[in-house]
Structures are given as structure tokens and as C-alpha cells.
Amino acid sequence: MRPVLRLSIILACLVFLSCADHGLSPAASEPGSGIRGRITFSGAWPDSTKDVVLVVSKKYPEGITDRDGLIAFVLQNFLSGGIQLCDTIPRNADLYDYHIRLQPGVYEWVFVIWFPDTPEYLYGVKELGAYYRNPDLQTRPSPVEIIDGVTYDRINISADFANVGMELPFFRPGRKR
Amino acid sequence: MRRGPARAACAAACVFLLSVCGSGAGQDRGRLEGRVVDEATGRPLWGVNVMVKGTWLGAVTDEAGRFEVTAVPAGRRDIEASLMGYEKRTAAGLEVVAGSATEVTLRLKQTLIRRPAEIVTASKRKQAIEDAPVTVDVVGDAEIRSRNAITLDKVLENTAGMGVTDGQIDLRGSTGFNYAAGSRVLLLVDGHPLINGDTGGINWDAIPVEEVERVEVVKGAGSALYGSNALAGMVNVITRDPSAVPETRVRMTAGFHDTPAYDTWRWTDRFLTWRVFDRGELDLGNPLGFAGLDVSHSRTVGPVGLSVTAGRKGGTGFSQNGWFERWNAGAKVKTRISERGTLNLAAGYTDNDHGEVTQWLSQSRPLEVPPSEYGNSIRYKKSNAAATYRHILNPSLAYTLKANWYRTHWKNDYQDNRDAARTDKTGAEAQFDALWGRHAATFGAEAAHNRAESDIYGSPETLDLAVYGEDGLRFGQRANLTAGLRYDFHRVRGVYSDGQLSPRLGLVFRPGGETSLRASFGRGFRAPSIAEVFADITVSGFHVSPNLDLRKAERAWSAEIGGGRTVDLSRLFPALDGPNPVLLLDAAVFRSDYREMIEVGLKPGSQDIQFLNIGSAYTQGFELRGRASLWNGRLSGQAGYTFVDSRDRGTGRPLRYRSKHRLNAGAEWKAGRLTFGLDARLASRIEETLLYNADERVPVRVVDGRVGLDLGRTDLVIECTNMGNYMYTLRERMLEPIRAFSLTLRTAW
Incomplete structure (x- = not known):
């Protein structure tokens, strides 16, 4: 029966190896590239809140103010993976510490959006705040350049329910039923 | 309009019957009866298929191993007995005398590799598995019952x-994932389709696992016999027949989910293992776990065999909104209503109330759902009924009449919607099987009607009509040629109608020894489902809009070349110290070219989601399978590796939700009453997803382990699924099950 024993040892080793790797992990972003920081909320969370979500975009809609232009911008960038919806923030949070993994590259717009509690909240989505390297100079969100293997700290954002930014034609994808 | 097709089919059948039913009349007939026993132990074998060669006449043995074939034409006859796990045995030259019975005893030799001698799905009739021109995998009852799966997909x-x-189901990269709509693999239960009328998808909870005898998985286009949905293959679930003697069976399962691999992912203090090992105290109050109870009874009263089953399963799930509570009941009746006619009736009901997880909150909290989805649930009820009547007109001609009905009724209880839909799918089929000379032919007609009532679909109706025929031509013992053709007419009331022609050609060649070569080439199609055309729903702010321009069925030309060989390992490896080491090897290369492929995407010019004809795509690859048995069957195992290269020709990118490499392997070691088993599922990282394509994804590396104890009429299985507690996703932002432990007790009396 020695071969049986040998095969059993091989199988046991395979099982052991499979136990050594846990696949996806929250720590996967630690040695990789990404950003982390704190979102500070001010003002009261409206009762009509559906979700508040952290978003990163490789492009900023510079000079685009009309709705059709924004739709085209969001659609084009979402399809190409240029816009990523990241963490959904627990309701009524005052502070939220986030940590997300990102591919290397320049992200021109790291921001927080608010979804109203309407059946189709594609309409009425608002920007609550964005990342500004100098919070006193909020003319245009600050780009974040990600280098492979580096996680950038202190990408902090102030989100103010009392002082919302532009309206965005955003949707939150989910599963079709 | 609904009755038209069935009436036409019946009329055609009657005309045909009148023309042929006299052909067997007037002949002198006798009976063949006897027993089938295990060659080594002399134990009677139940469920053996005994056929009179060259005819459709046959019988199945009862618990005492006895069989009786009536109305056998007098003269010299050969009979063949086959049972999964045994070598096929032929008794040649039996003299059948008119008006009397010829007694015979057949002794079957157990094979070391459990493999059925006959299958029923590949050509819609009984045939030897080696005569199938396509790849066929069979999952037997032992494989099903050795695992603690609550739904059959977890075994498959x-x-x-x-x-x-x-x-x-993703069979060789055919489907990937299409948001539960539009399966490209046709699911059948005892030959009747069980595809949802509205979504075109599959609900596995409608199939009671304990009642399954075996599952035949046929790979490759099957539309030439089965029509829509059989674009990439068929999965036919064969349920067990009622028992000849009264039998009651009970299965009890209970288990619990382990804690996730990372402390930060613990979203509740209800994880049992956390309580035991981390807190040092055991609190059994409401842990995250699951339990189930199935009871069935089967008996035969006079000519009527009856089995009834009922069960309940429930659990908390391992994540927020993961709970479920499921009830099911079913019945099956099998009766011989004449010397040559058999009627099967089956019915089932399932009520599945469960929480709905759409996506995780974040990768740092993947077992939680966004606040806007917390508490979302759906209640899904399914009812089905099926009738099959088979009549052997004469030894070489038989017909089968089928009717089926499948109702699905779901209702959302979401924060943002209360949508509901009820769909009734009704079908009928008349099939004829004929033998003459070297030919074995199957032909028939089929009709199906589908009607939905929903606030998201409206009230659409579809009608499908089809005629089909396939002929198998045998060239001695060396080769079989199969040619088939089917025409399908599909109409969506008030929207469009469409016709599809599906040919298929197959060749099997046995050059000698234990080698078999096969090749097949055919066309398959899938008509868009009601949901894909009419769905108008908003979930989580994500609007799915109807696409009334989705008028083209997706189609694919598929080809496969393969071969199999049985190898006596003792010749190759004399050092193997036990008797009967056997290895079955099989290899196949395949390719499918799709046209007008239907995938979910973004509606042009808007942000709405729609099902669209995306154009052309292909999948191609190869598959290697092996099954081995060593030391007189004490150690057995199987492995299958599949390489799939898929591409959307329009974008040049891989098709979504497909893994390029997939390895499924398993091994089982028997030591007295104990059995130790391992299953491994490895797959490379999914290459593309529709949403969040930039998200981190990892390969699949899952190992399940189990220990079984056989106590005769009672058996016990302890199972650990996902032993490595490996965390992975198969679709965007949805964590697959974490490690779980379960115990199943089965008993029968």
C-alpha cells in the first residue's frame, strides 16, 4: 500500500497549499498601488439619501457644463474603465476611512457622490466633495498620480451636504432581475 | 392558436400509427423473463436495463433483479443487459417460443470505473455511450450522494x-455569465425542458437532489434535436423510478459557515467558529448555518409505481442578505397501461424565499451589502408537471408523447421596488423511434407556448413550433454515422417571427481495441427570452430597458473532434501492486462560431442596460479528461482540464466572465466502511467583466473534502467545502461561499 500512502501525502500537500493562499484580501492593496484617506462629512445626511459613494475618474470634465456633454463624458469613461465606483459609505457616518487599490496612472478626479432615494436616481446625483491638495484653493480637483507598488496616504475629502457641487448624470449599476 | 400545434402533432401521430401499427400484428409472440445478478456476489441487481437487441423491446429489473419482456417475436433473439458500474452483457441465441416464457439468468461483472453503458440524451433515445458523436459526461447517483449539496449545480x-x-452554466466557455438570463445550455428533467419561461435561465432549486439518479452532460450543439437553448449542450437530469417495494428515505443535513479568512471581514458575531475558538465560549444561539430535511416514500401498488417527496431547507447564508428558506414537494407516478405502453407522470412545487445580494459594500467589507440594499429579498415559487407516454408499436417502432407545464412566479421585496412576474410555459412533443436494417432513426414534432404576466414585461406571449429528424447509420461494429435536421419557428406575438434550420452531422469510428474516435459538426441557436426582449425594470438605480429590436436568435456553428481510450495500467506500470488498474482517457478539440450573439450591454446613446445582438464571436479550445481506478477500486479519481480561448470579434477582447484554463479533479479512497474524498476546482482569473472591470480578481482555487461512513441502509457524510477558505469572485463584487462544514445523515427502510 505504499503507493496509496504516497498519493495521500501528495493530496495532503495539495490541500495544504490550497489553504496557504486565501485569494482576495483586504490587505491585497497594502503592497500594491492605491490610495487611502479620510472622508469627513459635514451637515446632516438627508432623509432622501440612497447611497453615498467614493468615485475615482481618470479624467475631469474640464469645461463641460451641459448635461448632454456630461452624459457623454460619464458614459465614455465608465465604459473604458476610466471611472470606477469604489466604496459605498455607511449611512450617517461622520468620518469614513477608505483604502482602495488602483492601477498605476493619473486620476484627475477623486470625489464623493450622493444618490437620492428615487426610483431612478440617475437623475439628481450630486457631487458632495472632491480631493483638493490645498483645501483652500478649490478651483479644480487635484490629480493623484499613482506609481506601481505605492499606496498614497492622506487623500482626504471634505463632503458637505449643505454645499453640494455639480449635478451629475450617474447611475449605480447592480444586478438585473 | 395554442391548441393548434398539439392538435396537428396528434393528427400526424395518429396517421402514422394507423399506417404502421399493423406491422407487428399477427406475429407469434413469446416472453423473455429472468434475473440479473452480480457475477461476484450473486446479489440481485436492481435497475438493470434489459433490451432485446435490434428492437425497442425491453424492461428494467426490479429489487429482486427480475425482469420480463413481453410480446417478443418468436425466434432466436439476443438480449443485452446494462447497468452503470457494470460491464454490458449479452445473452445470444435465446429461443423465444410463441405463447411461452423463456427464462434466462444474466451475471454482470462490476467495472472499476462507474460509467453508464447507455445514455439517452445525445440522440434523444437510448444508445451506447461510445456511439455518441459528442462528448458526454455522466454524473451518477454515488457521486451525487457522496456530497452534501443542497442544489444540484454544486455537484455539477x-x-x-x-x-x-x-x-x-458555463459549458466550455459558452455562457460565462449573462445575469441569469438566456442559458445556452438546455436543462432537461427526464427529457422535459426546465428553462424559466421569462428569463430563459435555470432555477436549480426546482430539482430535488435526493431524487436524482444520474445527470447526463452533453457538450456541443444540440439544437438539431432540442431546438433553442441547446446551443452549447444539454444537461439532462434523470430522476429515479418508483421502488417496487415500499421504501422510505430520509436525509438530514446541518452545517455552519466558518469565519471569513480575515478578521476585518467579520460582519457579525454569529460566526460559530469565532465563538468557539476566538472567544473561548460556545453559544449555539442562532449561528450562521444551514439545515435541511428531505423525506420521500416510494412503493408500487399493482401496476402503479408511486413516489412522493417533500423537504425543507433553510439557512442564514454567510453574508448579509444571504438567508434563504425553501420548501419543496414532488410526486412521480410510473405505470404500465398496456402490454406495450408506459405512462410517467411527474409534478413538483418549490417555494424559495431568500435574501438578495446584488453586490458587496466594498472589498474591505465584502460580506456586507450597501445600505440601500439591506433587507432586499425575493420570493420565488415554481410549479411543474410533466407527462410521458411511451408505446412500442412493434419491435422496431416506438413512439413517445410528452406534455409539460412549468410556472415560475417571483416577487421582489426590495427597498426600491415590488416588481413581480408570473410565467407559464407549456409544451408538447410527439417523437418516433424506428429501427430498420442498419438504421436507428428518431423524428418528431414539438410545440411550446409561453405567456408572462408582469409589471416589468407586460403580457408577452411566444410560440415555438418545430419538426426534427435524425438517422443513425451503423457500418458494422466499426463506425456510426449520424445525420439530423430540425426546423424551428419562433414567434413573439406582435413583435416578430423567425425560423431556424439546425443540421447536425456526427461520426464515430472504432479502429479497434479500446479506442474510439468521434467527430461532430452542427448548428445551434437560442431565441431571445421574454426578459431579454421586454424587461423594463430599475434595480439599485440601474435601469434595464426593453429591446424590441432584439429580433435575431443567436446562432453558432460548432465542431468537435475527439477520441477516448481505455488503458490497462498494469501493462504500463507493472509496479502497481494491486489488481485491475484502469485508466479511461478522453481528449477533444472544439470550436464554436457565434453570430448575433446576445449579451448584456449598454443601450447605444444612453446609460440604460439592454440585451443586445453584439455580433460575431468565437470560442475554441481543447479538453482532456481522465478517470482512473487502482487497487481494485479502493482508490479512484478523475480529472478534466479545459482550455478555452474566446473572443468578441467586434471588440477583439475576450468574452466576459470566462476563464481560459479550468481544471476539475477529484479522488476517492475507500478503507472498509469509510470513504475519503477530495474535489478540486481550479480556474484562471476571469478575463473580463461587464462592470468594474478594473476590480481585483483572482484565480479560482477551491478544494472540498469529505469523509463518508457506510452503514448499509444508513450512511453519514461529513463535508468541508472550500477547505482553504479561499476568497474569490466569479462575477463583479460578489464573494463566493466561504468555508463551511456540514453533516448529512441518510437512512432508508
Whole structure:
């Protein structure tokens, strides 16, 4: 029966190896590239809140103010993976510490959006705040350049329910039923 | 309009019957009866298929191993007995005398590799598995019952080349994941389709696992016999027949989920293992776990065999909104209503109330759902009924009449919607099987009607009509040629109608020894489902809009070349110290070219989601399968590796939700009454997803382990699924099950 024993040892080793790797992990972003920081909320969370979500975009809609232009911008960038919806923030949070993994590259717009509690909240989505390297100079969100293997700290954002930014034609994808 | 097709089919059948039913009349007939026993132990064998060669006449042995074939034409006859796990045995030259019975005893030799001698799905009739021109995998009752699966898909995902994502079958890269709509693999239960009328998807909870005898998985286009949905293959679930003697069976399962691999992912203090090992105290109050109870009874009263089953399963799930509570009941009746006619009736009901997880909150909290989805649930009820009548007109001609009905009724209880839909799917089929000379032919007609009532679909209706025929031509013992053709007419009331022609050609060649070569080439199609055309729904702010321009069925030309060989390992490896080492090897290369492929995407010019004809795509690859048995069957195992290269020709990118490499392997070691088993499922990282394509994804590396104890009429299985507690996703932002432990007790009396 020695071969049986040998095969059993091989199988046991395979099982052991499979136990050594846990696949996806929250720590996967630690040695990789990404950003982390704190979102500070001010003002009261409206009762009509559906979700508040952290978003990163490789492009900023510079000079685009009309709705059709924004739709085209969001659609084009979402399809190409240029816009990523990241963490959904627990309701009524005052502070939220986030940590997300990102591919290397320049992200021109790291921001927080608010979804109203309407059946189709594609309409009425608002920007609550964005990342500004100098919070006193909020003319245009600050780009974040990600280098492979580096996680950038202190990408902090102030989100103010009392002082919302532009309206965005955003949707939150989910599963079709 | 609904009755038209069935009436036409019946009329055609009657005309045909009148023309042929006299052909057997007037002949002198006798009976063949006897027993089938195990060659080594002399134990009577139940469920053996005994056929009179060259005819459709046959019988199945009862618990005492006895069989009786009536109305056998007098003269010299050969009979063949086959049973999964045994070598096929032929008794040649039996003299059948008119008006009397010829007694025979057949002794079958157990094979070391459990493999059925006959299958029923590949050509819609009984045939030897080696005569099938396509790849066929069979999952037997022992494989099903050795695992503690609550739904059958959890067993089938160990089959070579098969992946299951959220219940959707991906056979050799055919489907990937299409948001539970539009299966490209046709699911059948005892030959009757069980595809949802509205979504075109599959609900595995409608199939009671304990009642399954075996599952035949046929890979490759099957539309030439089965029509829509059989674009990439068929999965036919064969349920067990009622028992000849009264039998009651009980299965009890209970288990619990382990804690996730990372402390930060613990979203509740209800994880049992956390309580035991981390807190040092055991609190059994409401831990995250699951339990189930199935009871069935079967008996035969006079000519009527009856089995009834009922069960309940429930659990908390391992994540927020993961709970479920499921009830099911079913019945099956089998009766011989004449000397040559058999009637099967089956019915089932399932009520599944469960929480709904759409996506995780974040990768740092993947077992929680966004606040806007917390508490979302759906209640899904399914009812089905099926009738099959088979009549042997004469030894070489038989017909089968089928009717079926399947109702699905779901209702959302979401924060943002209360949508509901009820769909009734009704079908009828008349099939004829004929033998003459070297030919074995199958032909028939089929009709199906589908009607939905929903606030998201409206009230659409579809009608499908089809005629088909396939002939198998045998060239001695060396070769078989199969040619088939089917025409399908599909109409969506008030929207469009469409016709599809599906040919198929197959060749099997046995050059000698234990080698078999096969080739097949055929066309398959899938008509868009009601949901894909009419769905108008908003979930989580994500609007799915109807696409009334989705008028083209997706189609694919598929080809496969393969071969199999049985190898006596003792010749190759004399050092193997036990008797009967056997290895079955099989290899196949395949390719499918799709046209007008239907995938979910973004509606042009808007942000709405729609099902669209995306154009052309292909999948191609190869598959290697092996099954071995060593030391007189004490150690056995199987493995299947599948390579799939898929591409959307329009974008040049891989098709979504497909893994390029997939390895399914399993091994079992028997030591007295104990059995130790392992299953491994490995797959490379999914290459593309529709949403969040930039998200981190990892390969699949899952190992399940189990220990079984056989106590005769009672058996016990302890199972650990996902032993490595490996965390992975098969679709965007949805964590697959974490490690779980379960115990199943089965007993029968």
C-alpha cells in the first residue's frame, strides 16, 4: 500500500497549499498601488439619501457644463474603465476611512457622490466633495498620480451636504432581475 | 392558436400509427423473463436495463433483479443487459417460443470505473455511450450522494469543462455569465425542458437532489434535436423510478459557515467558529448555518409505481442578505397501461424565499451589502408537471408523447421596488423511434407556448413550433454515422417571427481495441427570452430597458473532434501492486462560431442596460479528461482540464466572465466502511467583466473534502467545502461561499 500512502501525502500537500493562499484580501492593496484617506462629512445626511459613494475618474470634465456633454463624458469613461465606483459609505457616518487599490496612472478626479432615494436616481446625483491638495484653493480637483507598488496616504475629502457641487448624470449599476 | 400545434402533432401521430401499427400484428409472440445478478456476489441487481437487441423491446429489473419482456417475436433473439458500474452483457441465441416464457439468468461483472453503458440524451433515445458523436459526461447517483449539496449545480460544477456562476452554466466557455438570463445550455428533467419561461435561465432549486439518479452532460450543439437553448449542450437530469417495494428515505443535513479568512471581514458575531475558538465560549444561539430535511416514500401498488417527496431547507447564508428558506414537494407516478405502453407522470412545487445580494459594500467589507440594499429579498415559487407516454408499436417502432407545464412566479421585496412576474410555459412533443436494417432513426414534432404576466414585461406571449429528424447509420461494429435536421419557428406575438434550420452531422469510428474516435459538426441557436426582449425594470438605480429590436436568435456553428481510450495500467506500470488498474482517457478539440450573439450591454446613446445582438464571436479550445481506478477500486479519481480561448470579434477582447484554463479533479479512497474524498476546482482569473472591470480578481482555487461512513441502509457524510477558505469572485463584487462544514445523515427502510 505504499503507493496509496504516497498519493495521500501528495493530496495532503495539495490541500495544504490550497489553504496557504486565501485569494482576495483586504490587505491585497497594502503592497500594491492605491490610495487611502479620510472622508469627513459635514451637515446632516438627508432623509432622501440612497447611497453615498467614493468615485475615482481618470479624467475631469474640464469645461463641460451641459448635461448632454456630461452624459457623454460619464458614459465614455465608465465604459473604458476610466471611472470606477469604489466604496459605498455607511449611512450617517461622520468620518469614513477608505483604502482602495488602483492601477498605476493619473486620476484627475477623486470625489464623493450622493444618490437620492428615487426610483431612478440617475437623475439628481450630486457631487458632495472632491480631493483638493490645498483645501483652500478649490478651483479644480487635484490629480493623484499613482506609481506601481505605492499606496498614497492622506487623500482626504471634505463632503458637505449643505454645499453640494455639480449635478451629475450617474447611475449605480447592480444586478438585473 | 395554442391548441393548434398539439392538435396537428396528434393528427400526424395518429396517421402514422394507423399506417404502421399493423406491422407487428399477427406475429407469434413469446416472453423473455429472468434475473440479473452480480457475477461476484450473486446479489440481485436492481435497475438493470434489459433490451432485446435490434428492437425497442425491453424492461428494467426490479429489487429482486427480475425482469420480463413481453410480446417478443418468436425466434432466436439476443438480449443485452446494462447497468452503470457494470460491464454490458449479452445473452445470444435465446429461443423465444410463441405463447411461452423463456427464462434466462444474466451475471454482470462490476467495472472499476462507474460509467453508464447507455445514455439517452445525445440522440434523444437510448444508445451506447461510445456511439455518441459528442462528448458526454455522466454524473451518477454515488457521486451525487457522496456530497452534501443542497442544489444540484454544486455537484455539477465538478464536471470537466463546466463552471457555474450564480446558477448559470458555463459549458466550455459558452455562457460565462449573462445575469441569469438566456442559458445556452438546455436543462432537461427526464427529457422535459426546465428553462424559466421569462428569463430563459435555470432555477436549480426546482430539482430535488435526493431524487436524482444520474445527470447526463452533453457538450456541443444540440439544437438539431432540442431546438433553442441547446446551443452549447444539454444537461439532462434523470430522476429515479418508483421502488417496487415500499421504501422510505430520509436525509438530514446541518452545517455552519466558518469565519471569513480575515478578521476585518467579520460582519457579525454569529460566526460559530469565532465563538468557539476566538472567544473561548460556545453559544449555539442562532449561528450562521444551514439545515435541511428531505423525506420521500416510494412503493408500487399493482401496476402503479408511486413516489412522493417533500423537504425543507433553510439557512442564514454567510453574508448579509444571504438567508434563504425553501420548501419543496414532488410526486412521480410510473405505470404500465398496456402490454406495450408506459405512462410517467411527474409534478413538483418549490417555494424559495431568500435574501438578495446584488453586490458587496466594498472589498474591505465584502460580506456586507450597501445600505440601500439591506433587507432586499425575493420570493420565488415554481410549479411543474410533466407527462410521458411511451408505446412500442412493434419491435422496431416506438413512439413517445410528452406534455409539460412549468410556472415560475417571483416577487421582489426590495427597498426600491415590488416588481413581480408570473410565467407559464407549456409544451408538447410527439417523437418516433424506428429501427430498420442498419438504421436507428428518431423524428418528431414539438410545440411550446409561453405567456408572462408582469409589471416589468407586460403580457408577452411566444410560440415555438418545430419538426426534427435524425438517422443513425451503423457500418458494422466499426463506425456510426449520424445525420439530423430540425426546423424551428419562433414567434413573439406582435413583435416578430423567425425560423431556424439546425443540421447536425456526427461520426464515430472504432479502429479497434479500446479506442474510439468521434467527430461532430452542427448548428445551434437560442431565441431571445421574454426578459431579454421586454424587461423594463430599475434595480439599485440601474435601469434595464426593453429591446424590441432584439429580433435575431443567436446562432453558432460548432465542431468537435475527439477520441477516448481505455488503458490497462498494469501493462504500463507493472509496479502497481494491486489488481485491475484502469485508466479511461478522453481528449477533444472544439470550436464554436457565434453570430448575433446576445449579451448584456449598454443601450447605444444612453446609460440604460439592454440585451443586445453584439455580433460575431468565437470560442475554441481543447479538453482532456481522465478517470482512473487502482487497487481494485479502493482508490479512484478523475480529472478534466479545459482550455478555452474566446473572443468578441467586434471588440477583439475576450468574452466576459470566462476563464481560459479550468481544471476539475477529484479522488476517492475507500478503507472498509469509510470513504475519503477530495474535489478540486481550479480556474484562471476571469478575463473580463461587464462592470468594474478594473476590480481585483483572482484565480479560482477551491478544494472540498469529505469523509463518508457506510452503514448499509444508513450512511453519514461529513463535508468541508472550500477547505482553504479561499476568497474569490466569479462575477463583479460578489464573494463566493466561504468555508463551511456540514453533516448529512441518510437512512432508508
